[in-house]
Amino acid sequence: MGDTSFSGGWIFAFLIIAVIFGWGGAGMGGNANVAAYATMADVNAAINNQSTQQALGAIQLSSANNNYETARLISDQNMNMMQQNNTNLINAIQGFNTTNQSIANGFASVNQNIANLGYKMEECCCGIKTMLLENRLQDTQIALQQSQTANIVDAQSRYLLSQLGTFVPTAAAV
Amino acid sequence: MNPLMMLGNNNMMMKAMGAMMRGEKPGDFLKNLANSNPQLQGLNFDDLEGTAKTLCDRNNVNMNELADKIRDFAKSNT
Numbered sequence: 001m002g003d004t005s006f007s008g009g010w011i012f013a014f015l016i017i018a019v020i021f022g023w024g025g026a027g028m029g030g031n032a033n034v035a036a037y038a039t040m041a042d043v044n045a046a047i048n049n050q051s052t053q054q055a056l057g058a059i060q061l062s063s064a065n066n067n068y069e070t071a072r073l074i075s076d077q078n079m080n081m082m083q084q085n086n087t088n089l090i091n092a093i094q095g096f097n098t099t100n101q102s103i104a105n106g107f108a109s110v111n112q113n114i115a116n117l118g119y120k121m122e123e124c125c126c127g128i129k130t131m132l133l134e135n136r137l138q139d140t141q142i143a144l145q146q147s148q149t150a151n152i153v154d155a156q157s158r159y160l161l162s163q164l165g166t167f168v169p170t171a172a173a174v
Numbered sequence: 175m176n177p178l179m180m181l182g183n184n185n186m187m188m189k190a191m192g193a194m195m196r197g198e199k200p201g202d203f204l205k206n207l208a209n210s211n212p213q214l215q216g217l218n219f220d221d222l223e224g225t226a227k228t229l230c231d232r233n234n235v236n237m238n239e240l241a242d243k244i245r246d247f248a249k250s251n252t
Contacts, residue, residue: 008199016225018244020213020214
């Protein structure tokens, strides 16, 4: 073996190694009590690991909460969209109904106007026919009156001629 | 008991023995060892005595008693 005086601080290096990693262990007899001790680094590592696990747990919980919140927002959004769609459909149907009602009212008005027009046309036609008949009657009456007048004049002429002499049916007109 | 077998039970002690025999500085050896051993990280290797005392106190170990046992072990194997 070489230097056993542990010059240059080697004894402290061995102490550090023995404390941290243990020295000999069960097979070492008198040194069995010098087992591996937990160093500050081990404790810190354990604490850090615990902190990491707690942080991971918090992250997982936060993630789960975020997922739940996201799902809830999406659900609410879907519900809002469905409600909006229903409202739009209802409005559209109501709009169509209003339009249909307006169209129906328009057709009813048109039909009524057409009916009125037909009535007025018939009335006008009837008036024209009546006027034509009246005109024809008036012409007939005038013709009749003229004929009667002519007959009277003819009768008077015949009478006057008979008083004067022989009636000549073929006498020339004056 | 064969001291080599005893040392073989502790790879770290064997590495330290080898480093000491090669004439390395204990602070440098521990710093290099800390690169692959998280248990050593964060320790002050510029003050080995203070660090050793702190570790012994923290783990309720009598530093002088443990140092004597380490010396006895080294003597018995030279």
